[in-house]
Amino acid sequence: MPVTVVGSIAFDAVKAPSGEREKMLGGAAVHFALAASFFDDVHVVGPVGDDFGPAELAVLEARNVDVGDIEHVAGGRTFFWRGEYSDDFNSRETHETQLNVFEHFEPKLSDASQASDVLFLANIQPDLQRQVREQCDAARFVALDSMNLWIEIARDSLVKTIATVDCLILNDEELRQLTGKAKMVGAAREVLSWGGPSVVIAKLGEYGAALVTADDYFQMPAFPLETIVDPTGAGDTFAGGFVGYIAAHPGDERSQAMLRRAMAYGTALASFNVEDFGTDRVARLTGDEVSGRVAELEAIMHFSDTPLDLRD
Amino acid sequence: MPVTVVGSIAFDAVKAPSGEREKMLGGAAVHFALAASFFDDVHVVGPVGDDFGPAELAVLEARNVDVGDIEHVAGGRTFFWRGEYSDDFNSRETHETQLNVFEHFEPKLSDASQASDVLFLANIQPDLQRQVREQCDAARFVALDSMNLWIEIARDSLVKTIATVDCLILNDEELRQLTGKAKMVGAAREVLSWGGPSVVIAKLGEYGAALVTADDYFQMPAFPLETIVDPTGAGDTFAGGFVGYIAAHPGDERSQAMLRRAMAYGTALASFNVEDFGTDRVARLTGDEVSGRVAELEAIMHFSDTPLDLRD
Numbered sequence: 001m002p003v004t005v006v007g008s009i010a011f012d013a014v015k016a017p018s019g020e021r022e023k024m025l026g027g028a029a030v031h032f033a034l035a036a037s038f039f040d041d042v043h044v045v046g047p048v049g050d051d052f053g054p055a056e057l058a059v060l061e062a063r064n065v066d067v068g069d070i071e072h073v074a075g076g077r078t079f080f081w082r083g084e085y086s087d088d089f090n091s092r093e094t095h096e097t098q099l100n101v102f103e104h105f106e107p108k109l110s111d112a113s114q115a116s117d118v119l120f121l122a123n124i125q126p127d128l129q130r131q132v133r134e135q136c137d138a139a140r141f142v143a144l145d146s147m148n149l150w151i152e153i154a155r156d157s158l159v160k161t162i163a164t165v166d167c168l169i170l171n172d173e174e175l176r177q178l179t180g181k182a183k184m185v186g187a188a189r190e191v192l193s194w195g196g197p198s199v200v201i202a203k204l205g206e207y208g209a210a211l212v213t214a215d216d217y218f219q220m221p222a223f224p225l226e227t228i229v230d231p232t233g234a235g236d237t238f239a240g241g242f243v244g245y246i247a248a249h250p251g252d253e254r255s256q257a258m259l260r261r262a263m264a265y266g267t268a269l270a271s272f273n274v275e276d277f278g279t280d281r282v283a284r285l286t287g288d289e290v291s292g293r294v295a296e297l298e299a300i301m302h303f304s305d306t307p308l309d310l311r312d
Numbered sequence: 313m314p315v316t317v318v319g320s321i322a323f324d325a326v327k328a329p330s331g332e333r334e335k336m337l338g339g340a341a342v343h344f345a346l347a348a349s350f351f352d353d354v355h356v357v358g359p360v361g362d363d364f365g366p367a368e369l370a371v372l373e374a375r376n377v378d379v380g381d382i383e384h385v386a387g388g389r390t391f392f393w394r395g396e397y398s399d400d401f402n403s404r405e406t407h408e409t410q411l412n413v414f415e416h417f418e419p420k421l422s423d424a425s426q427a428s429d430v431l432f433l434a435n436i437q438p439d440l441q442r443q444v445r446e447q448c449d450a451a452r453f454v455a456l457d458s459m460n461l462w463i464e465i466a467r468d469s470l471v472k473t474i475a476t477v478d479c480l481i482l483n484d485e486e487l488r489q490l491t492g493k494a495k496m497v498g499a500a501r502e503v504l505s506w507g508g509p510s511v512v513i514a515k516l517g518e519y520g521a522a523l524v525t526a527d528d529y530f531q532m533p534a535f536p537l538e539t540i541v542d543p544t545g546a547g548d549t550f551a552g553g554f555v556g557y558i559a560a561h562p563g564d565e566r567s568q569a570m571l572r573r574a575m576a577y578g579t580a581l582a583s584f585n586v587e588d589f590g591t592d593r594v595a596r597l598t599g600d601e602v603s604g605r606v607a608e609l610e611a612i613m614h615f616s617d618t619p620l621d622l623r624d
Binding site: 017037038040064065088089111114124173176182183184185187189204206209217221224225226227228234242248257260261263264286287288290291293294295298300301302303304305306308309310311312 | 329349350351352376381383399400401415488493495497498501514518519520521522529530531532533536537539540557560569572573575576599600601602606607610613614615616617618620621622623624
């Protein structure tokens with residue numbers, strides 16, 4: 001089933017123990033789209049400025065992503081983010097955020113983008129996310145990401161938007177902040193009790209991700225890498241693999257086994273994303289590499305118990 | 313195979329969002345011994361003071377732990393720790409540490425304790441750990457825990473001790489601090505390259521634990537609990553389950569499948585430990601409850617891929 005993603009298209013400047021880059025293609029919608037493109041047709045919706053040229057478009061087009069709804073704002077500049085990672089990559093500091101063309105972004109979806117069966121609302125202002133959700137009322141599976149900023153300054157709107165989607169994807173800390181629950185599992189179950197999403201994904205950074213539904217709990221470690229180059233966009237790449245896999249299995253959106261497999265594809269794609277700066281690694285990735293890493297994940301996680309008499 | 317554990321026997325005072333306790337039985341050797349007692353005979357070696365009485369001994373004896381090598385220091389007081397957990401249990405502050413009888417502890421092992429096939433060196437000064445290791449030269453499998461303090465003030469001695477054991481069990485942060493590697497997988501592989509331990513366990517707190525050997529990587533999430541009461545001793549309880557399970561499989565210490573199962577038993581036991589204060593939950597635990605939770609972990613982690621043609 002075709003997938004539409006609405007969110008940021010950006011240039012990122014990154015400083016990390018692995019090196020520095022001044023201007024790389026990035027943004028949640030871009031990372032998501034590249035990952036999802038391994039599974040189905042993808043439409044990207046988001047604004048860019050005059051500085052966004054053929055070279056950037058080519059990265060998306062090379063993976064057959066539909067760029068027709070990338071809105072070129074004449075005279076504007078593309079969203080820009082500058083950040084720095086700590087020595088162990090476990091924290092990062094934002095040095096600069098220029099909203100630029102994103103400041104007055106009003107999503108306009110073509111008929112094709114509106115007709116997608118699967119929709120991903122990347123992290124943008126929750127009123128806008130709801131507006132997009134309403135334009136895509138035929139969508140059978142809608143997933144949403146957000147961030148601490150909206151929980152802090154627009155919680156009511158965010159909660160209202162969450163009520164309209166099938167799947168909430170947040171990091172552990174955001175989930176706890178959103179619900180006020182001390183532990184991630186309790187926080188995820190709290191969101192499920194709100195009656196909106198039936199699937200909650202807690203992103204655990206270098207520890208992987210957890211899948212929580214009414215009847216199921218599943219946790220997958222991140223693929224074990226000895227070194228990483230640039231974690232920027234890993235969460236959106238995960239979302240692209242996860243949601244893309246679901247899109248490739250129409251009618252099966254509520255199958256626990258399918259959702260678990262979708263976690264593996266998200267995890268595999270995210271692990272490639274961090275192996276190089278920006279979109280570089282995923283842009284040159286092959287389907288066989290993804291499948292190979294999913295098989296490795298399966299091996300990494302496998303265990304089966306054998307009966308043992310324990311001493312009472 | 314019988315197991316000997318050398319380490320702290322303590323009274324703990326804990327303040328947590330779940331409540332407060334002024335004086336509970338605790339200590340690494342105690343938590344380890346209770347967990348390992350589900351699998352095999354366990355000998356505990358450690359010092360206590362006049363304040364350690366029949367009620368405390370009874371907790372260990374009820375699980376058939378051999379307390380003959382618990383050394384009563386007349387006129388002394390038992391090791392005491394007071395700590396407080398943050399609202400989300402993700403950090404804790406130590407308010408008070410009284411070494412007491414532990415200050416001049418010199419491990420003395422009976423013939424029975426020395427004859428154990430399996431030895432766990434809980435977190436104590438690394439010179440003492442090495443001294444115990446030398447007394448147990450028949451041991452077929454030796455595991456060691458340590459802490460940031462020894463990495464900071466006695467690193468050379470710690471590295472020398474690590475070289476004499478088969479398995480190093482540290483938390484993620486300690487592993488990175490010990491090796492100077494930014495990522496846990498790299499840190500674990502660095503320790504393996506030193507030529508001592510062939511098994512490295514990285515404890516990941518609420519995210520579970522990872523098992524790293526020359527040929528294998530395995531990661532197991534913590535058992536998903538919505539609420540926790542007291543995490544004190546969870547790491548030592550994990551170690552007791554892990555090492556205890558290995559002890560129950562003589563001749564099989566190097567089997568990857570066995571080590572993975574051992575991880576599950578450690579994980580299951582640790583999850584019970586945090587459900588109540590101190591040793592309360594594990595003291596009333598049954599073997600069937602442990603087996604049941606291992607089966608749940610197996611279900612939580614299971615996934616198998618199905619072939620999918622990805623788009624290049």
